[in-house]
Amino acid sequence: MLRVLVTRPEPGASRTARQLQDTGFQPILLPLTETAALPVDAGLLPGDAVAVAVTSANAVRHASKELIAALAALPCDAVGTRTAEAARKAGFLSVSEGPGNAEALADSLAGYLWGKTIVYLCGRVRFPVFEQRLKAAGVQVHAVETYDTLTVGYSDEAILERLSGQSADAVLLYSAKAAAAVQVLTRRPALQGLFESTRFFALSARIAAALDDTTDERIRIAAQPDEDTLLGLLRARL
Template sequence: MSRPVLILRPAPGDAATARRLSAAGLQPVCLPLFAVAPLVWKPPTAGAHDALLLTSANAVRHAGAGLEACRDLPVVAVGQATADAAGAAGLDVVAVGEGDAVAALALAKASGWNRIVRLTGRERTLLEDVADIIVYASEPLVPLAGTLDVARGAVVLLHSTRAARHFVGLVERDGVSRADVRLAVISGAVEAAAGEGWAAIAVAETPDDAALVAVAATLAIDR
């Protein structure tokens, strides 16, 4: 028996995760709890920075015409999905991390860049010695009462600490017992944000979507 796997991340990331789950023979259920929207922003001053750090593909998707001002900067991407989005937008990706923002920053500095700018979301983890330019926001969605009943007996994917906290609040609102829900989380920090009492919880080996889907498969199939 295979349990359904609930995807909470916003579009278009939810569709990419759904494809991975389907390819693994699992049943994806999309229930986005956030909606991503662009914000008005001012491009960086020419010559003020020596590298562009990208820690989310959403920054590329929602930057709009202002992205043209960043084309001369070498790009360090947090992971392959972000690198692919940057490359498709015509940016010069010179280094790709393994999904961790702090490690990606260290990679940039190891390459000799010290005047780093990041296009990022309003809700983000602050990084030392990085100039942040906010280009998008991820707004929480509140589904109708009872919607989270779909989590009963399912495996729920948690891609961020913010998603974990929002999900916890909604299952408590809808009276869903943690003992009826299995969690696959992208990192130890997300595990801590989700708290205890779940039927099962498993942490991805690396902080990326592919690893999260792989660990979800171990929870979704009852043997």
């Protein structure tokens, strides 16, 4: 049975593990990042906002009840299915499911929000392209950072124990921060042998770029930045 290292934080890690087990893989959970809520003053929201945009389910999960209550009546544009589900669960009354990636969502919003203001629920660590595209199109983006992403540290002994001293056949990478953390692990003398033949499956090219000294032959990138596509790529390659 092929061993797959899952590096994403909970609650997504356990959900991914179940999917891997159902398709014949042996998942090994090693979250390399964790998310933590940030304090937000709901009273500082712009009064002229006409919509809410969300490109990460964590941005909704970590938002306070007060913040959600202040925004719930506005239409919420979510990047994809899981983010839309999280927004509805949090209490947004009208949620639209987007095309699956931040760039395409920005392009679709830019078409009808010129000159208007939106609230963007997001993490402190994020790619700037969503905001850049909207601002370039004349949309005023008020970013509200509801959570931070922190790197989780492990000792060599903890990694060896988690992997039972055996190499991983594949590593799933969902963020650039996790990919950078994996890069550090593969350079540790005590751990190098565990990753000599490992293949890395990244959700996007930006994430894969963090593996800067790994040969291209060992890296695979999902055609679309969603988990179903990533796991389909894993099954096809392994």
